[in-house]
Amino acid sequence: MTSKSTASISKTEIFRRTFRRLASPFKQVPALGWLIAGLVVALLELFFGEILANLMGLDKLPALFGSLIIFRKPSLEFPFIFNDLGVIGAVIIYDLLIYAIPFFLVAWLTKGLTNKLSWIIYKRSTWISVLFHIALLYIVLRIWTDISTYRELVTRLTMIAVIVTLSLNVINGYMGEFSTSHPGFMAVGAYVTSVFTIALFTNSNYFGDAKLPASWAPFLFPIALLLGGAVASVSALVVAIPSFRTRGDYLAIISLAFMFIVKSFFENLEVVGGPRGLGGQPDLASFPVIFVWMALGIWIINNFVRSTLGKALNAVRDDELAADAMTVNTRKTKMTAFLFGAFWAGLAGGLLAHVLRYINPGSFALQKLAEVLAMVYFGGLNSVLGSIVGAVSINLLGEALRPLELYKWIVIPVILILVMIYRPTGLIAFREFDMAEIVKPKDMRMMEGDDATS
Amino acid sequence: MPLLEVRHMTHYFGGLRAVHDFNFSIEKGDIRGLIGPNGAGKSTIFNLITGIYRPTEGDVLLHGQSIVGLHPHQIAAKGLGRTFQNLRLWRHMTVLEHVKMARYSKLTYGLVGAFFDTRKRRREEAEAEEVARHLLDLLGVYNVAHELVTNLPYGMQRRVEMARALAIEPQILFLDEPTAGMNPEELAEMMDIIRQVHEQFGLAIFLIEHRMKFVMELCERIQTLVFGEVIAEGTPEEIQNNPKVIEAYLGEEVAF
């Protein structure tokens, strides 16, 4: 009887059960617990990372969990694309000792304390609690990225990717259209913002001497970014007006055309360097600046998609005629969402230009489009958390597989295809993202106990 | 002046004349029925009045003012609520979200509220939720408020659609075959629900129905449509005994 029922359990079910059993001790770890564990891990690496790496015979500290060390150029000899087994072993031991073991151990050991602490803050005000968690996340990331400039750069680019992914999810996920114009909006934002800052704050061949003291730049940079976003948004009208006038699937075609038109436009615009591109942007997109914009972006986009005005997008996607008959102004809804998405893409483009401090039209084309689409569809449609996960994982994966060079573009699509087969809407699709829920303590007994005593 | 009046409405789909010279008027508190064989043009009449199609000829007047040419969402916001013959629900949305969505035209917080989660937005969303919950309660679907509609049995989906139509605070409710696909038990419940909302909100109701018993019991006046033309109009008794109606229904399995 028992053996028969066990036999009928599928492999995925066994996998799921094992996972659940492994995860169960961590069910009651609150978000605060994970952040504290992250803090401990970051400090551990700061103080002992170098020593351990040397002990293990690694010439430097693994920048991204050792992924760059594990892989090397593909070869036909064993172990093919992998580095020597000794080196891999060293990396794995490093990851276990610095990351995995302390991380889970601390999260588990402190869960009583962290639950109590998060309840104390949560009780006071949800707002304070959310801000406290964000601040802690910032500190952890800051310590972790301070160790290596490469790591810092990857993190900054990833945070920008989060904004781009979310903004495309609004259109392709929440609204259910298929837009491919995002690289175009990013290009518009990148160029507008760059011209603004280069012309005002630097001495350049193109725009002459600086017009304002460089010390003003950090304060005017938000305006430059908002302007970039706004111009991207206005340029989105070129796509939105013809696409949303009639029902039908013209958006995919028109938006793709838009992306190529924007590329050729900047290629032919000699005042911004034409195909050679535009460089020399002042160094304004620092880690904290990008972090703040990302947090703002997540907050505003999440507010929007959770409001009834934003959920109208879902109604339009699932049945436009019914939405119309239920008083939803469908055309306005679609236009708003499209321009809103374009705004954030433009703003992200502006940030990107000031991280790379060089842009050219060619970098806002098909490859960028493939990346952004991959992040949206991998992470999950109609989900803020999905977009965050998608942007982070595809970015890290892209970096990790960098040594594979061209083969990277085989591995990533294969992973995407697998996701499409097994989870057609992405990893974490159709889920609401509620910060207030996330920062709650996870041990409910403690909350009840508190109520009883008060 | 009638609440809603339709004058000489005619509609062509290409060469097909789906509706011909349709006239209709309804007052507050009336329940009107529209019957007729499949393909007679009944749903088309609803779609014409609610703005989904624009009539080729004729006029639709609400409180004496023409609403022809307005967008469906504008017409709906003026108080024309409806359900659909083949349910049109939003498959990724919960029951509560459905009913809240129909409050769209009542929300004034705008994009600022939507983006920045202002106090006004919280207040208006809370109000919308209260209205929605009240309607869910009335229609007996309160306990599934957070379910996706696709997880509900058919009869419940019909009620959700009705709650959604009521959330726009209609003056006239258009019900397109509200009992289609229902078993006798669900049918009796639906009849109670219609009576109840009619009483409670003092609505005018315009009802398309296939099951004779249902229309006969609910409606004060009935029109019979065949090939887009009204062939008979009157009280349930008059319709029931009208030879033209009986002829039109010959061959159809309809129990009077």
Ligand SMILES: Nc1ncnc2c1ncn2[C@@H]1O[C@H](COP(=O)(O)OP(=O)(O)O)[C@@H](O)[C@H]1O
């Ligand atoms: N959008 C449309 N385009 C073309 N013909 C249509 C359309 N909608 C309905 N029709 C046709 O109009 C006629 C009336 O349809 P309908 O109003 O749905 O009938 P009923 O609701 O009485 O069953 C049918 O012949 C149908 O095929």
Ligand SMILES: [Mg+2]
């Ligand atoms: Mg019909």
